[in-house]
Amino acid sequence: MRTLTIKLLYGLLVASILGLTQCKPSPRLSNQDVDSTVTQLDSLGQSILEGGGVVGFSIAIMKGTDTVYNRGFGFTDTTRTQPVTNSTRFKLASISKLIGSTLVMKLVEEGKLSLDQTLLELLPDYPNPEQAKKITLAHMISHTSGLPEYATEIDSTYVRTGVNPSKQDFYTFFKESDLIFEPGSNYSYCNSGFLLMGMIVERISKQRLQQEFDRVINKPAGMDLRLIEEAATLPDMSPYWEKKGDRFIPYPHWTWIKGDGGLTATSIELAHFPKQWSTGRFIDLASFQEMIKPRVLTDGIETGYGLGVRNGEFFGEKIIGHTGGHKSTYAIMVYFPERDTTFVVFINTDNTATSARKIFGQFAATYLGYTINPEAIPKQPLNKAVDYLGTYKGYDAKIEESIEIKMGEDGQLSYCMGDTCYPMTHMGDHKFWIEKWPYDLVTFEVNDMGQALALKEYYTGFYALLRKRLIQPN
Structure with missing residues (x-):
């Protein structure tokens, strides 16, 4: 689309995020x-x-x-x-x-x-x-x-x-x-x-x-x-x-x-x-x-x-x-x-x-x-060996250019825009759900050393934005 609004409220609905119950593709339906x-x-x-x-x-x-x-x-x-x-x-x-x-x-x-x-x-x-x-x-x-x-x-x-x-x-x-x-x-x-x-x-x-x-x-x-x-x-x-x-x-x-x-x-x-x-x-x-x-x-x-x-x-x-x-x-x-x-x-x-x-x-x-069952979110423990922390920058003019991934005192990661931070729930495979945007997904690209290089944001299923880590690991 010509421009993206600052964080769309509607994004990805995925089984790995919201504890979804899936109806598998069925045979030909009756009338x-x-x-x-x-x-x-x-x-x-x-x-x-x-x-x-x-x-x-x-x-x-x-x-x-x-x-x-x-x-x-x-x-x-x-x-x-x-x-x-x-x-x-x-x-x-x-x-x-x-x-x-x-x-x-x-x-x-x-x-x-x-x-x-x-x-x-x-x-x-x-x-x-x-x-x-x-x-x-x-x-x-x-x-x-x-x-x-x-x-x-x-x-x-x-x-x-x-x-x-x-x-x-x-x-x-x-x-x-x-x-x-x-x-x-x-x-x-x-x-x-x-x-x-x-x-x-x-x-x-x-x-x-x-x-x-x-x-x-x-x-x-x-x-x-x-x-x-x-x-x-x-x-x-x-x-x-x-x-x-x-x-x-x-x-x-x-x-x-x-x-x-x-x-x-x-x-x-x-x-x-x-x-x-x-x-x-x-x-x-x-x-x-x-x-x-x-x-x-x-x-x-x-x-x-x-x-x-x-x-x-x-x-x-x-x-x-x-x-x-x-x-x-x-x-x-x-x-x-x-x-x-x-x-x-x-x-x-x-x-x-x-x-x-x-x-x-x-x-x-x-x-x-x-069907969506938020209470059944299959949360995964955070792998402490993976380094996600840092500032990530994207280039879309209509979205906050830089965000920061921080670690709270409770050991949970947060997605921060300025002074406002939103807790992130790890869903495994470097994928995270953010309660503020319940249908969106954030994924990290991680190297063989367990260091995050970039994150990608998906809104209503579709890839929307890449943010690279400003200080790349050695």
Whole structure:
């Protein structure tokens, strides 16, 4: 998504954290069981809507190529005259990064691109050639380029002036900005690499970005993913709203956004994507595996992000996909490879605690048959031989840059932001649960000497942030 809020309240629901009871994948359900599940999901959706946090939302669940569930809740307007239907189109936001990276892999297969090509080779007019010769295409689509976040400046200028930014506006920003770290040495979620990715695809393919989406995605699969510049005036495109107190304020479509967040679709249409993406419809299976593989930094530390893909786990099961949003998460696509099951949630409301992450968590837990029993948390004793203590720094501008891991007098570790500390419960395998954020997970990367090198934070299952230990052990 374009930015992350300071510690999302909703994160990972995993068996190793909350003492979960799992219903194993079952044989084909009877009609009565299906009806019962649909009734539960309908009731859950209505309850979420009645909570007042969103104007409207849409949910799709697919098992393989079968539609398991698809519903719209609420409205596209605050006068409540236009209901959300299964045909309502929403913004993918940063889920577009995953789709765009799929275009890149197709061009790599066709011999038109290489992941090792530099930004200078791909965009010879890039205004900062000394930086551009160090940054590769792989860096740009894995958030390891070190590029500064353009959105912090360009977005605010657009909000102030209402004038769409030009290519020259972006180039002026990059020319005047330093890298925040050496390419490949760290991870920072950043829209800039994907903005440039869109420019690169258009230059190399000699086609508009929408034409490449049509060629690689829409035509092979019979889909209709549309960039917002084309979809904004379509009758089925939902308006967007920002929640401010008890009011919902109209939020305009940013039609200039492309590679880093510009696509739109219905929930059920997007839910068709993961199955076809993972089985060779759009790109070869080898390219798919390359996309989902977490990138490894120059110091050997592994991130939880591939090429346009978030990795993670939910209730202990592997998931891949992406999230999207602005002030809060309003789009999420989650694929369970082992179950061959996809969840898509879109909402048309920003800046709300009733985020797409939260809705996904509730619907997935209900559909997959998990229950939460916090009293049964399987706590593990802390291994005193492992050194976790120290200060850890991340690079996301919207999250506290540095946190400290401290040891209390009771021998329990704490996650500290400034003077405020939260006890951490060890769940084994260097994983910790923090009661303040009951659905989130913190994992440590530890070397052979038992010394922590970095920590990774997971929100609602998906990898979100890497923080490296400032003083690395010898």
